[in-house]
Amino acid sequence: MGKGFIKVQLFSAKNVMPVSGGNIFIIESAAIEFEDGKILTTDECGISKVVTVNTPDRSVGENPASKDVPYSSYDIYIRAKGYRDVAIEGIHIFPDIISIQNVEMIPTKKERVFMEEAEFTFIPPHKLLELTQRNRIEGIKIGSGGCVPLVIPEYVTVHLGAPNSYAENVTLDFLDYIKNVASSEIYPTWPVEAIRANVYAEISFVLNRIQTEWYKNKGYAFDVTNCSAYDQEFVRGRNIYDNISRIVDEVFNECIESKEGKGPILASSCNGISESGSGLSKWGTVVMANNGCDALEILKKYFGDDIRLEKISDVYGLDEQYSGDELKVGSNGKMVEGIQKKLNKISENFTAINKIDIITGEFNNDTYKAVKTFQEIFNIASTGVVNRVTWYKISLIYNNTKKLLDFIEDDEEHNIGVSPEYLLRYGDSGAAVREFQRYLRVVSQYYSVIPQLDVNGEFDLNTKAAVLAFQKKFNNIDVDGIVGKQTWDKIYEVYCDLK
Template sequence: MPEEYTVRPSPIETYIPENITVHLGPPGTYAPNVTVTFLDYIKNVASSEIYPTWPETAIAANIIAQISFALNRVFTEYYRSRGFDFDITSLPAYDQTFVNGRDTFENVGELAEQLWTTYIRRKGSIEPLYAQYCNGTTTTCSGLSQWGTVALAEQGLSPIEILRSYYGDNIELVENAPVVGFETSVPPYVLRLGAASNDVAILQARLNRISSNYPNIPKIANVNGIYDLSTRDAVTEFQRTFSLTTDGITGRSTWYEVLRVYTAVKKLSELNSEQITYDEIPIVFPLEIAPGSTGNEVRVIQYYLNFISSYYDTVPSIEIDGIYGPLTEASAAAFQTTMGLPATGVIDEPTFDLMYENYLAFVRSLPDESGAAAVPFPGNNLLLGSEGEDVRLLQTYLSVIRQDYPSITELTPDGIFGAQTEQAVKDYQELFGLNVNGVVGPVVWHSIANTYNNIAGTENRQEGQWAT
């Protein structure tokens, strides 16, 4: 059970991390890492970079720039996507000055306490601004001049007016950003053919943007969150281009390399960033499923909860009806309590990840019962290009069902999900009022399994009894 409630970075919102890990040296060199609270980090950087005797508005403008710079490093996972185990360095040659263990100035610290959840972004953009700055005397840059902020403050400019003097009029301040414990953005499960999630959709969108700079990487025509053959082909070519293992599977190394290259081509860690706008982020599955929701996503949740309830007495079983009513809410809250999560009754990302993790663990622990009733959903969607025993079982079930539903395309159970299998799945989906897309997820598998069990397990049935 998790000891604390943490989240992965959101693709549509910038969070303030509770903690930040600082490397006390240049990247790639041996030096210790220290992890401090983000607030203490900002107090330290501000006390190391500027003078406490400066006008308060100048200090405030500098602190906001320092916060934005650090958040940009966290948001883009700039160092972690390069294989490092820290978020930022302590050196101004790479990032901004952090002096481990130093005392901080009282007035600077008080301002940091007021501002540490405030950052800069361009209007209409998601990512924190890469708020480049320099001292303006011994070094100059295209961003903020630290000493220049003093002169502007003495002219009576406010912090936002000072910042706009350097970064342009199209910036805005985001205030009171949420503070959370961070995990890596790497999906909790390897993405491969058949995976379906917002992570897949984000991967597809990033690969499509990268392919504009690397045209050998094929475009993915349908950014739908389903890891299909076109997604696998794009991943494989990306891996080949950037000297990764070419297996078409997106694990940690491929995910981070895609993020690194995406950040580079979008210039997200530069002052002239291309920016990430909200309409660029493909959220194809709901970020949370709450009471009152209906539809296929609810059925998926109910399927998992109902299966898990067989293993946890604390989680009540529920009907799979696609309606998120009081019983589903109670079951979800009971699962959250069992897992040590806040019992909100709302399926958010941490809840779903643990639900799926538990489901997979239980399914994989089941004994082989070939020839008995249909087995539970194997945990990964089956679609064109899938291969293996799960596909062979699906084909077997559909072949049995076809005895009573002859409009389903005839199949030979060979474990290869080809065009005929896809058509047979579509035939079944159309017959039973399901979304016709040729993809077998938990809801379709559950329906096929139930139909198979009814037909294969019924004695003395009449020929064509269930035919339509």
């Protein structure tokens, strides 16, 4: 018998609003007695204390021949005043590992009976336990060629099914996508170099998909699917693991590149037991790591001696890029000043982050404490030093915070809410289109399945995609991409409920 650990974090509006005072009930999925569960409450940063639970022995997850499941399954039920209830069932908890369950909370003004109209998520068995084949992976294997600069995308849009299936798309930031994939495809109890090799392959795979626009060139409105027959396993709403999270933070801006072409390779993989094929063998990485091989040696075995790990300097969507120099006590200048201003804005929601009273551009003790607390909240190594991943995360949370505030302030001036007496569809333009775009833009900040759109008064393809996604999510209305009275009223109802 082993022991694992669970930490729950409740956020809203793309992680910019912590949900404090949330009540969390955790119970083993197979438990019979209700009294066996544990009750937690979130603090002012939306974070629960870490709770210890029973798991299988660690050795189970280190043996590919084992028929036993190497993790315990737990269910989490959440209630917080002013938010919809949430149920997440089947969470995988491994021995000796802290499992981090980030939960996207949806605001509501409606009073409900417990678990009435709850946001429900079921986590399927781990991918390594399944027997499905990765037999439909196609793409450009050596990157896109040419001289297109490599850039880390701000977001990844994932189709929750096979490419041509009728399924939702979900948009999340690049780091969260990689952490989800790695937690879904490998065991966190594996050796560090095996985990690192798999993370490099997963980063390279999705960057290849995005840079070559593999799906968008086929007319799809997403970057990648979560169907492992075609792409990589992704489980919406699943937990991630603290050690995998830290490794992703360390290497998220590196990809596997071949000398044959400029760009990330399509680093395909198989589990190496029930699956076979070209690319990286996941269980094979464990054997090599246990034999003393590092991540690059492992990758060269599967992808050839001519590969290299290429560092990517820029992240798309940031107003200022990381210079490459760590910011710490004693640093000074415009970059420090920018971080101080962003942390002060973020601290308006996350009150545990101390306010930096005087913005001087000097990395003083107040700045050190603010950075350290930010890192603790967002599960980054708590050093008080601004490295690449801390810079990226501060910038992302700041951008989302400012964007949400700007949207709400803008909407206060244009809030009418009355639907027009005619249909709005692709190709239309005008004030009515602009108005429902404003409502839908705010809704997209809380529902990751609804893509963000520009408020331009033009019913363009992005607007149609957002309308279709909204109609799919709220499936009591026709899914046709047309905004009639029923769709308009529902958009406005959801918008008002969120505010």
